[in-house]
Amino acid sequence: MWKSILGFTAAVLSSSACLAADLSQTETRWLKGVWPVVVFAKQAKLPLDIVAQPQPTPGAAPLALAFVGGRCKLVLSMRGNAEAQATLDRVEPDLLDATLELMAAHELGHCKRYMDGAWHGLPVGFASGAPPDLDPDSRAAYLNMRAVRREEGYGDLVGLAWIQRYRPQQYARLHAWLVAERSKDLIRGSYHDTLAWVRLAEHGIASVHSSLFAGPTVLWAAGLAADD
Numbered sequence: 001m002w003k004s005i006l007g008f009t010a011a012v013l014s015s016s017a018c019l020a021a022d023l024s025q026t027e028t029r030w031l032k033g034v035w036p037v038v039v040f041a042k043q044a045k046l047p048l049d050i051v052a053q054p055q056p057t058p059g060a061a062p063l064a065l066a067f068v069g070g071r072c073k074l075v076l077s078m079r080g081n082a083e084a085q086a087t088l089d090r091v092e093p094d095l096l097d098a099t100l101e102l103m104a105a106h107e108l109g110h111c112k113r114y115m116d117g118a119w120h121g122l123p124v125g126f127a128s129g130a131p132p133d134l135d136p137d138s139r140a141a142y143l144n145m146r147a148v149r150r151e152e153g154y155g156d157l158v159g160l161a162w163i164q165r166y167r168p169q170q171y172a173r174l175h176a177w178l179v180a181e182r183s184k185d186l187i188r189g190s191y192h193d194t195l196a197w198v199r200l201a202e203h204g205i206a207s208v209h210s211s212l213f214a215g216p217t218v219l220w221a222a223g224l225a226a227d228d
Helices: 016-022 025-043 082-090 093-115 136-166 168-183 195-201 214-227
Strands: 048-052 063-068 071-076
Touching (some): 025 048, 025 093, 093 136
């Protein structure tokens, strides 16, 4: 559903006039839904740009994050991509805006980790290991998968923290929705197996010093311990 990507061919859409003139109806609906998170990123001084890929992108995640030139890029891959509209259609109408905000806040969690220089890092006292019988290439792939999975777990917690802060009346439903999404076609230990973290947030995420990211960071560390 949500994936981080490192390279793309894209056009950066930097003004509302350009957005209104050039975006499709589906792209406009996604942007309307994620816009509160974009505004928050600006206020928090996180370097977040919006990018729309102009070429067909079938099979791509409709919404993803890239890191380019020291900045975060919120990437829309929606042209020629049936999944972009299908994702909207699968969400209950009264939860659509909240769900899109959760998705965008998930990506903002990735941006925060990247800008903090913590991407794929672990807190003090934690270490990532691999089964001893793996060859060097398999070991590297295994450790990378675990690192990506940890970042996805953190992103999910930031998404839930956003909902708790800005849409608390919908938290229980959005948490249940996220559990269902992460349980669908689950491969244990794979990149998007984040249930070790999501389940810890069933009853909410403690607010720490009014920061959107502090509470998820504390719960993320608890999830690391549970995951190991």
